[in-house]
Amino acid sequence: MPRTRTTAGDRSRGDAPRGDAEVPREGLKIRMEDVARAANVSRATVSRVLVGNPPVAAATREKVFRAVRELGYVPNAMAQGLSKRSSDLVGLLLRDPRNPAYGRLHSLVQEAVSGHGLELITAVPHWKEGAEDELAALRRMLGLRVGGLLVSTGVIKAADLEPFLDSVPVVSVGRVEDHPRIHGVSYNEDVHGAMLADRVASAGHRSVAVLVPTVSVSTAENRRGRSMAVHLEGRGLTVHRIETDAFGQPEAGIARILDLVRDGGVTAAMFPNDIRAMIFLRAARAAGLDVPGDVSVTGCDGIIPGLDLIGLATLRIPVEQVAARGVDVLESLMSNRGGIEVRHEKFTGEFVPGATLGPAA
Structure with a gap:
């Protein structure tokens, strides 16, 4: 040249x-x-x-x-990381940013990282890829010698992160975390499930369908779904747990719930995120069902723009608090390796009333 x-x-x-x-x-x-x-x-x-x-x-x-x-x-970021005792690079492993909850978290993490004078590198595997592909993306990011790692995906397990814990500070952000060596800043999914279940039960529903994805699909959605079901059962309701292990298929389980509604088996359907609830609302309309006349519907996340116009009853997760706190914790770990006690902090959101939740027929 x-x-x-x-x-x-x-x-x-x-x-x-x-x-x-x-x-x-x-x-x-x-x-x-x-x-x-x-x-x-x-x-x-x-x-x-x-x-x-x-x-x-x-x-x-x-x-x-x-x-x-x-x-x-x-x-050369990699060379700079090798030449310094510590790196100013923060790695973020993020799940499907098509989901507004993850997209909003990404934006807030970027803002918080910049506020600390650090730089952010984000790895976003394709939404159809599973844990192995996410681990491959994680290894590539660690190869850049990031000084700290934020994990915001409900697919990778804590055990998958264990090999890296002695090499780089790790903080789980916006995902369920119970590992004794991994700091966690997450949403209080058990409480969120209970809050939503209380609203449905208080509306007089006695038979409810709850979509429960497996842990391999999403630890957060699994936790929310199980919490909803357990709390409803604790209040004496009949619960139809619709489990799905279909990865990357948010429409999974929708047809089974529609059949239950048509047969008169349930009067309410609860979903662990708003995207699944929205897919069900569209399917219910196509099937000629009235919401909430024939079936009440609830979601969870509360991040999608325009939810107030749609009227979806949901729970708004505290993504702003979780993002800011997660970055604060990671910055402290990067500044004082090994000197901070591991904690699992959980933040609780607020219920958002909507027209899709009505009294039982």
């Missing part, structure tokens, strides 16, 4: 300030030495500017950043 010959004084062509120095114009092949030559500073100065510590004079910083922009220099 041709190289650009640079001469002093012609900055309009991206030229370096030094004599006849040649600087490669090959994107990722630009080296720190090339930036130093273009900025007329030492390589060590470029490194200090990019790392941000120790402080460098404003004029020198501006020269370095100008050279970085003009040359298109991309720092």
Whole structure:
């Protein structure tokens, strides 16, 4: 590939300030030495500017950043992580961002990480991929030598994270966590399930269908569904647990619940997230069923925009609190490895009344 010959004084062509120095114009092949030559500073100065510590004079910083922009220099994050005792990179393993709850969490984590002066790298496996694919994404991210790891997926098990616990601080965020060595900041799924069950029972329903995905599908949804069912049973209701192990298929179990409604077997259907509830609402309408006349419906998450217009009865998870607290805990761990007691913190959301929950017929 041709190289650009640079001469002093012609900055309009991206030229370096030094004599006849040649600087490669090959994107990722630009080296720190090339930036130093273009900025007329030492390589060590470029490194200090990019790392941000120790402080460098404003004029020198501006020269370095100008050279970085003009040359298109991309720092080697992996090399930087290896050269420092600790890395400013935070890794986030995130589940399906098509789900508004995960998308909102991602945005809030990014904001909180930036507020701590850190950088975020996110790995998002395809939504149809299971635990093995998520583990592969996790290993690739750890290969970048992240200084801390946030895990926000209900697919990977705590045991899958054990091999990495001695190498990098790990915090579970927005997922059920019981492991004694993994810090957890999550939603209080047991309480959430109970809150929703109380609302359904208080509306007079005596026979309820509850969709319960298996742990292999989602630990959070499994916990919510089981909590709903157990609490309803504790209040003397008849509960039809519709279990599903269909990964990446939010419509799974919907047809079975519709059959129960048509047969008069249930008057309410409860779902562990809003997406599943919305799919059921669409299917119920297509089947000519009235909501809540023929069947009441509840979801859980409360993040989808416009839920107030749809009128879905749901529970709004405290994603803002969980994201901020999760990043705070990880930053503390990164600053003080091994000096913080493992805790499993849980935050409780609020019930959102909606037109889809009515009295039993």
